[in-house]
Amino acid sequence: MIYSLDKINEMADGDEDFILSVISVFLEEVPPDLEALEAAIGASNYEQVYQLAHKIKPNVDLLGMEQTRATALEIETLGKTEGNMEEIRERFPLLKTDINQVIGELRNDFEL
Numbered sequence: 001m002i003y004s005l006d007k008i009n010e011m012a013d014g015d016e017d018f019i020l021s022v023i024s025v026f027l028e029e030v031p032p033d034l035e036a037l038e039a040a041i042g043a044s045n046y047e048q049v050y051q052l053a054h055k056i057k058p059n060v061d062l063l064g065m066e067q068t069r070a071t072a073l074e075i076e077t078l079g080k081t082e083g084n085m086e087e088i089r090e091r092f093p094l095l096k097t098d099i100n101q102v103i104g105e106l107r108n109d110f111e112l
Helices: 006-012 016-042 046-062 066-080 085-110
Strands: none
Touching (some): 006 016, 016 046, 046 066
16 A cells, blocks of 8 residues: 555544545546646646646645655656656656556545
């Protein structure tokens, strides 16, 4: 398991509906954002790369995915500074793999 519910549990204060709501939002929003990020990288659109990585980052942070958050931050920074697109392309597969693994784990763990 590469995610942790510690931050969400702390915010939820025992509210199971809140926890499920946060996880549902993650499952609804992050996959299309990830697809859009992949397309933006393919199109070498730095602005979109920056915006989408910036949007994904707090979602993975909320699930305690520190390594994934760090990767999203690297991609975000490279997008913002119009850094080396090849570096972005090298980092993206790790981000995608981690997020897809967590999506599968969340769906399985919470039967969503």
